[in-house]
Amino acid sequence: MKTGYRIILQTFDMNSPKEAINSTEIKQGEIKAPINCFDFSMEYEEQILFLRDSLNALISEKVKIISDLQQCPKCSGKLIKKGIKTSVFHDVLTDQEVKMHRVRCNNCKHELPSTVTAIIDGSMSARLAKMQAELGAQHTFREAESIFNNFSTVKRKINNRNRIKDIANSVGETIQKIDIDEKQMLSEPEAKELVINIDGGHVKTIEDQRSIEALTSIIYRPENLQKDADGTRNYIERKSCAASVKDDDQEEIITNTIVCALKEGLTKDTIVTALCDGSTNCWKVAESLRPLSKTMICILDWFHIGKKMQNIAVPQELKDKFENVKWYLWRGKSQEAIGRLTEIIKEAVGTPFAKAVKKFMGYIQNNIDRIVNYEERKNKGLVFTSNLAESTVESLINRRCKGHQHMRWSREGLNPILQLRAKLHTDDWNNKWRTVIANSKLKAI
Numbered sequence: 001m002k003t004g005y006r007i008i009l010q011t012f013d014m015n016s017p018k019e020a021i022n023s024t025e026i027k028q029g030e031i032k033a034p035i036n037c038f039d040f041s042m043e044y045e046e047q048i049l050f051l052r053d054s055l056n057a058l059i060s061e062k063v064k065i066i067s068d069l070q071q072c073p074k075c076s077g078k079l080i081k082k083g084i085k086t087s088v089f090h091d092v093l094t095d096q097e098v099k100m101h102r103v104r105c106n107n108c109k110h111e112l113p114s115t116v117t118a119i120i121d122g123s124m125s126a127r128l129a130k131m132q133a134e135l136g137a138q139h140t141f142r143e144a145e146s147i148f149n150n151f152s153t154v155k156r157k158i159n160n161r162n163r164i165k166d167i168a169n170s171v172g173e174t175i176q177k178i179d180i181d182e183k184q185m186l187s188e189p190e191a192k193e194l195v196i197n198i199d200g201g202h203v204k205t206i207e208d209q210r211s212i213e214a215l216t217s218i219i220y221r222p223e224n225l226q227k228d229a230d231g232t233r234n235y236i237e238r239k240s241c242a243a244s245v246k247d248d249d250q251e252e253i254i255t256n257t258i259v260c261a262l263k264e265g266l267t268k269d270t271i272v273t274a275l276c277d278g279s280t281n282c283w284k285v286a287e288s289l290r291p292l293s294k295t296m297i298c299i300l301d302w303f304h305i306g307k308k309m310q311n312i313a314v315p316q317e318l319k320d321k322f323e324n325v326k327w328y329l330w331r332g333k334s335q336e337a338i339g340r341l342t343e344i345i346k347e348a349v350g351t352p353f354a355k356a357v358k359k360f361m362g363y364i365q366n367n368i369d370r371i372v373n374y375e376e377r378k379n380k381g382l383v384f385t386s387n388l389a390e391s392t393v394e395s396l397i398n399r400r401c402k403g404h405q406h407m408r409w410s411r412e413g414l415n416p417i418l419q420l421r422a423k424l425h426t427d428d429w430n431n432k433w434r435t436v437i438a439n440s441k442l443k444a445i
């Protein structure tokens, strides 16, 4: 005997569930013993069609409730059916064709909604919008499109790269608005201490060969910096991230950073430790937290000092002296370090090396008040460098915006993506996405 199967959607009265009202067959086929990894359940294309047909049957039962209304909701007049309208609902893996009766009131001419857009003010599921925004923030729009195509098994217009870009932008802009509203109603348990790292990253522009600078900040409680078992890598268990590339005198990054700090529990009793790379822009962002905190310790990030020294090619005969500079800086003896640097410049006068050292000395002089005894801080287990944790510039900017040839950005195009990436790296995206999606413009182009 050959055994067939049938999958049916059945509706019933919930008060007498044994009797069926309506049955719609979704799928039928033959039951065979599975023999390999292709036929064990259902081929993937078949699964997608099965999902599509199941959802179609369910959706048509749902929309029937609207067109089966007997009385006009406005005037209680008689409703009359006038033909059928077809529209499309885009779900995560499928496009659902939705057929609805056009229904009009004979009395007041009021028309019931008969298309997807008339019902939900758009045509896509919230989850698809969330995934488009996430994939668009994590990959190039082209890559995101191809990921969607892979999972859907077919090319779908809704997932074309421009469409993904629009959704990611809209969601990114909404995040910004919601964060500002949120600032008023934050009530987090207060933090005794907070650490903030601020850093800038450069991205190529579309306009010319120059680059634009995006600023990022990450805020966390020191106790949330977790060391891995073998001490090789650290991660931050809970953190808030902000980013902005707006040309607005740092206004947006400051607002976003304050919201993040409040989320992490900043109060008038909090001690804030700020680590920066030394640029004026970064310090300005850090300083915005000073009036909101008890005290603030600004530290020139040891990571950046080390990196800058590493990038200078030192002639053999001056290696010891140059190492000496590092020794002084590590112990917070910045005056002695500057003395050494002056000697080195004199000895190497006229060389490219002297020029590089001079530039480095300027960097140290500009940040002299923020050079601390790093060795002592390290021994006491206090923060002194940003590279114990992940780099926000790396994760928020470089991973998405660099390493792709020809990838160029405008401030307007990049900013929403940065907002989205900052949100994805902050730990509350999963609680927040419904609000964000509900407030974003998702209408089809």
Ligand SMILES: [Zn+2]
Pocket: 072, 073, 074, 075, 076, 077, 105, 106, 107, 108, 109, 110
């Ligand atoms: Zn009416």
